[in-house]
Every structure is written in C-alpha cells, then in structure tokens.
Amino acid sequence: MGLPEDEQRELDDIEQRLAEDAPDFAAKLAKAPPRYRLLPAARVLRLAGLLLIYVLGLVTVMTGVSLSSPVLVALGAAMTAFGPVVMIVEAWRGREKQDQD
Secondary structure (H helix, E strand, O other): OOOOHHHHHHHHHHHHHHHHHOHHHHHHHHOOOOOOOOOHHHHHHHHHHHHHHHHHHHHHHHHHHHOOOHHHHHHHHHHHHHHHHHHHHHHHHHHHHHHHO
16 A cells, blocks of 8 residues: 555655665665675574474473483583574674674
8 A cells, every 4th residue: 555645656756765865875765785684484484493492492301300311401501592682693793694694
C-alpha cells in the first residue's frame, strides 16, 4: 500500500532537499542495505539453533546431575556456555567477511 499523493510529494521534496544539502549522505541512504543483514527466515533459524543448543546443554546437565555423572555435567555445561558463543562468533566473522567483499 503506497502513500497518499500529498505525502508522497512531501517525501519527494524532502528527498530532493536532502540531495541538494548533503549529497554524500543522500548517496549513502540511496545504497542498498548491507548484505550481512539476514532475511527474517534466516534469523529465525539461527535463533532456533541457538535455543536448541542451549536447551540440549541444559538437558545434558540435568541428566548428568540425576545420574551423578560429572562427565555429563561438564559436557552439558560446555554445550550451554560455548555452543551459542561459537555460533555468535561464526556469524560475526561471516559479517566481517561480507563487509570486506
């Protein structure tokens, strides 16, 4: 759904004045958004992956506690702490890589 005609005209006037007053800034705004921004579906998948790793880590810790297994407790703690960190760092590195391209 588009803007009403009068609002579209006002917006065009503002855009034209901006281009005249600050051409560098107007050029930045006219560019396409950065490529590192994920599509909504990709963001949802990444968030679901983070939650899954975190929940699996918590379940592993609880299982380790109930079975009195220090190995399972340590494994679950590592999954809970380091799993999401690894995913976040990987996403950050991918973002930096795309900025360099």
